[in-house]
Amino acid sequence: MNYFSSNFKLGILGGGQLGKMLLYETRKWDIHTKVMDASPEAPCKIGCNEFVQGDLMDFDAVYQLGKQVDLLTIEIENVNLDALEKLEEEGLKVYPPTKALRIIQNKAKQKLFYVDQGIPTAKFQRFAYKSEIEDSVSNGGLSLPFVWKAAQFGYDGQGVKIVRKLQDLEGLPPGECIAEEMVYFKNELAVVVARSASGEIKTYPVVEMEFHPEANQVEYVICPARIDTKVAQKAREIALKVSEKIQQVGLLAVEMFQTQEDGILVNEVAPRPHNSGHYSIEASYTNQFEQHLRAILGFPLGKTDSKLPGIMVNLVGAEGHTGDVIYENMETILGKQGVTPHIYGKKQTRPFRKMGHVTIVNENVERAREIAQQVKEKIRVVSK
Amino acid sequence: MNYFSSNFKLGILGGGQLGKMLLYETRKWDIHTKVMDASPEAPCKIGCNEFVQGDLMDFDAVYQLGKQVDLLTIEIENVNLDALEKLEEEGLKVYPPTKALRIIQNKAKQKLFYVDQGIPTAKFQRFAYKSEIEDSVSNGGLSLPFVWKAAQFGYDGQGVKIVRKLQDLEGLPPGECIAEEMVYFKNELAVVVARSASGEIKTYPVVEMEFHPEANQVEYVICPARIDTKVAQKAREIALKVSEKIQQVGLLAVEMFQTQEDGILVNEVAPRPHNSGHYSIEASYTNQFEQHLRAILGFPLGKTDSKLPGIMVNLVGAEGHTGDVIYENMETILGKQGVTPHIYGKKQTRPFRKMGHVTIVNENVERAREIAQQVKEKIRVVSK
Structure with missing residues (x-):
């Protein structure tokens, strides 16, 4: 199949920020997209070829979209799986496959799967x-x-x-x-794994996640993780195993705990581009969104190494602010070296809502971490 | 002015591939765009917030667009300058300024300007x-x-x-x-200069251009140019001077000849993102499209250094082929290390038409050049 500038249509379930960033890549390759999202204001409305408003949990809406495209992918895993299953039975390529989504969509099933497959988990x-x-x-x-x-x-x-x-x-x-x-971990880590329709598989480097103590949201994602290479190797191997065992096609972000004894426990997975891989847009040879496309279209996977160390800072709504968003001190952070903000385009902010992220790249990861902290301290996502 | 997620509207004259790549950046920052192009099939039709079909050389069309936006920029310099001048008089920010465009739009005036300003030229x-x-x-x-x-x-x-x-x-x-x-040059070089509304100015590294012997089109753009550092320094200084003297706001791509005696002669300039800067998307800390936005919005300019050496290969229509385009051997080139194709989305190919480009990044510029040659030899832009 010649996907480029052809009549091929890619369906995407979900039109949020992940879809938005995926659309940069479909535009780059001139791949025709049809996106469905419940919100008429979804960030993906601009940048896709066709947009349809629809409930992702509704059988008919998902089924109808599937009948109008040549391949169906997701940017959020909470979608109607019965519709996907029927589409698959009728011959549509659905990546990630419904079977993988059934395991992932339910955390109890996901945990049982780890146990069955001998994958370490709490x-x-x-x-x-x-x-x-x-x-x-x-x-x-x-x-x-x-x-x-x-x-x-x-x-x-x-x-x-x-x-x-x-x-x-x-x-x-x-x-x-x-x-x-409860796991009293030393570090929270993540590995993005790409597995293609043809079975080729690659892992990105291990990243380290620093969480906000209250909001249970990632504040910094640091690539590469500042951990022992043996631990990193083990984390990559386990992530690879999860992707293979779950028979994923596309990306799989595997979140893990590094225990006090340097063991690895799988926490949970996401079958799509993921917050822990956003740094890749600026720092990696192949960004995670392009890699997801390569994987689902069956192309050779791109190089997952980094050009430079990269750190991502999430931009979340400040506490005490709900309403029309403004971003304070953007100009100040743009004056720092190697800083790239991404604004998702959500018009309304609320406390801890993910509104964007900022990537910092630098030859020195500790220097990147310092700049990331300055960015975090300076920028504020508030209401007017 | 708070440009992000606000009511600010950026007008863009021209909707071709340069505009298309600029729109990745306006999407990244959630900046509202209104694009005008003569073609209803322009690559920018997707990715902008509003699209209007109109003749860029028509006074009324350009003037009307200008009245609906807060700042006006271009992705092609062949636009109606009288309309821009009137808009400027009426208080609209037009970047690049009309005065700079008047000099650049006419090559005779451009040459006289170089002579007047003591800028070396043939x-x-x-x-x-x-x-x-x-x-x-x-x-x-x-x-x-x-x-x-x-x-x-x-x-x-x-x-x-x-x-x-x-x-x-x-x-x-x-x-x-x-x-x-006739200049019997040793090399053709180019320097992209960014100059912001506030007067801040920065140059990108010098690139080396290898031309197709018949089509007078660039085949490879190599960054950094494999030339003596003194010559590179001289080229950057001259490019800087052109941008300052012309009082540019935004990017200015300065194409130059390196003579047999290692002198530099300015050939011509383009007041916008340019083919010679496409490598920056994958190779630079700040890509040229983001930099153009930073410059016209008056933000601090981003770092112009490279993360890695980068080479760009133009994808032009093969000789003997006119009609609906297909790209042969894309899968093969995607299997090579550090290779990123960009497809502009023009549906029709014709001999030597610019249909896309491919960037190759590698720690070693000579190795990048080898891969670039393999890409060039393998890929074919043909008609069905």
Whole structure:
């Protein structure tokens, strides 16, 4: 198939910032795109060839989109999987494959998959209802503290809570969930793996994630991670194994814990371009969005090495600000060396909403980290 | 002015491949754009916020666009300057300024400007009509061979011809032109200069251009140029002087000859992102399109150094092929290290038409040059 400047149509489910950045690459290769998103104001509305408003969880909407394209991919994993399955049965290429999405969409299934495949992960228990947790704590089957996670539809720190006492469970949604052992980790790491339709597979370097203590959101992503090369090698091998075992086609971002004993535990995965790979736009030979395209179109994968060390700073809405967004001190950060802001184009800010990110590249990773901190301290995403 | 996610509107005259690549950057910063181009199929139609079909040489069309935006820039210099001048008088920011465009749009004026400003350039004579050239040769005022150049509206090697005998003048357009002394150069070089609305100025490294012997089009652009550092320094200084003297705001690409004696002669300039700067997307800390935005918006200029050596190969239509385009062997070149193709999205190919380009980055410039040659030899832009 000759994808370039041809009649080929790529369908994309979801029109947020990940889709927006993917569209830079489809434009670069002149690949015709048709995007569906629930919001008529989605960032992807500009930059795609065709935009259709539709509910990603609705069978008919997803099925109809699938019938109008030659290949279907996603930029968010919360989509109607029955529709994808039917499309696959009818011969459409759906990447990531529905089977992989079924495992990933439900965190309980995802954890069971790790256990089945011998992939190291933190101990956990699975509950059909939140109410079962209290019983389990009472009868000694589950010890405090633990990490509560909703089985489905978590995003941006939603759907995860550290439970130190039973009262912490109040206000959480009632449905299927897991209780995971607390991991007192040394570092949080991530590896983006690309696996192509033809089975070729490559990992990006290990990145190190520094989290905001309250919002459970990544503040800095540092590439390369400042860790021992043996630990990095182990992390890449485990990430590779997850991608292979799950039979992914496209990108898979594997988030991991480095334990105090330098063990690696898989935390969770995302079957798409990911926040932990944004640094690649400026720092890598092949950015993650181009790599995702290469993978799903069955092209040879690009080089995953870095040109330079890179650090990403998330731009999230400041606390106490909700409404029409403005970005303060952009000019100041543009005056620093090797700094590239990305603004996602969401018109409304709210506390901790992901509104953009900034990449810092520098020959020296420690110097990059200093500049990243200056950027973080200076820039403010506020309402008018 | 807070440009990001605001009501600010940037007008862009021209909707070709340069505009298309500029739009990746306006999307990255969520800057609202309104593009005008004569073609309803212009590559910029996707990726801008608003598109209007209009003749760039038409006073009313350009004036009307200007009244609907807060700042006006160009991606091609052949636009109606009277309209721009009136808009400027009425208070609109027009970058590049009309004065600079008046000098650049007419090659005879451009040459006179170099002479007035003490900028080295090849000797030339100016003619109001082509017929005057024959008289001048007959009476010994002009010696063969020389380079004939139309004063206006040359593009992609059009409007330039080497005249070795008088018959070579046959078929050339009759209007204003110059006859320039042949320069037997050692190298053709270019320097992209960024000058911001606030007067800040920076040069990119010197690039070396290898031309196709027949089509008078660049085949390879190599950054950094493989020349003596003193010559490179001289080229950067001269380019800087041109940008300052012409009072440019935005980018200025300065094309130069390196003579056999290592002198530098300015050949011509383009007041916008330029083919000789495309390598910067993958190779530079700040790509030329982002830099153009920084300059016209009055932001601090970004670092112009390279992350790695980079080489650009132009993808032009193969001889003997006119019609619906296909790109042969894209998959093969994607299998090589550090190779990024850009497809402009023109649906029709014709011999030597610029259809795209490919960037090769590598730590070693000689190795990059080898891969570039493989890319050039392998890829073919043909009709179906």
